[in-house]
Structure formats: C-alpha cells, structure tokens
Amino acid sequence: MMAFEITPEEQAELDKALYDALNPLASAIRSRQTGLPADRMWEADPIEVTLSVLAAWKVMDAEVRQLTARAAATAGSYGASYEQMGAVWGITRQGARKKWPDAVSRSAPATARRNTLALFGGTAELVQVSSGDWSWTGVGADGASAAVTDGTRHATAEEAAAHAGAFLKEHSLDAPDHS
Incomplete structure (x- = not known):
C-alpha cells in the first residue's frame, strides 16, 4: 500500500x-x-483542565471524521476507487469500503x-448511461429529430421520458406550426 508521509517540519507545523x-x-469547554x-x-x-482538553480533542476528532468522509465522498464522485482510497489511508480496499460505504457509487x-x-x-429512445443517469434521442411525427448533445442527463427514466414526451408532443402532426 502507498503511504503518504510528511516531513518533520510539516509535522511540527x-x-x-x-x-x-x-x-x-478547550478554554470554552x-x-x-x-x-x-x-x-x-x-x-x-x-x-479538570486536562479533561477539558480531552473533551476538545473528542470534538475535533468527530469533526475530522466528518471532513474525512466528505473528502472520501468527493474523491469517489470524481471516480476514485476504494482501492485507491484504501492505499492513501493505509488500509485495504475492503477496509476503505467499510469505512466509507457510500463514497463510491455502484456501477451501472x-x-x-x-x-x-x-x-x-x-418515438424516443431512453438510454441509461454508465453513470446510472438517463439520456434520450427522439424523432417527432413531423420528422424533427433531437439528441441530447449538451451533456444533459436525467436522474430517472421517468424524468428523461417527460422531456422526450414534451419533445414528441411539440413535434406531433397536430402541433401548431412555430415557424
């Protein structure tokens, strides 16, 4: 596993x-x-003084855990694998999956x-892409065609169907001419 180490000067800082x-x-506590x-x-x-310092470290520990989970989720959202996160953290892929179970989205x-x-x-064809989102292409009754080329994705098949349906309605033979 890959270990990320810091210099003695960085440790002191x-x-x-x-x-x-x-x-x-600690003073406030x-x-x-x-x-x-x-x-x-x-x-x-x-x-009592040392216990207040210990209580402050407990608060900081909880905050660091939350920030760590957020960093893992961010890394996962950019495509990092549990294997990569585990290597950075010094644990196995399985350990990383257990530590941050929602950091990496399941593959489609x-x-x-x-x-x-x-x-x-x-007609319109709805397609689930590798990220799990949905896209669509369509051909209206008037011959107009549409394909989502701007990278727009929909979270559900129903949402993609609603957009495709609106296109098909606009391009039906009964639709008013917009020219």
Missing part, C-alpha cells in the same frame, strides 16, 4: 496548528464547566438499459 485550533475550544473565565482556565484543578450494469417511448406519432 501541523501540531502547532492543531493546538492553536484546540486551545480556544473549561469555562462552561467551572464558571471561570477562559483566560483563567489553567488555574483550575489539573485533572455492464449493459445499458433502454426503453422506447412512442407518443404523438413519434
């Missing part, structure tokens, strides 16, 4: 940034628990689904 972010949170002003936090009982079936729609004397 990271530690400082984390402590700088942690201290105001300590102040709420004791009623002491935040600037007098360190005057409290050492056990190898064969695309197709439906034909016949309305108003014309």
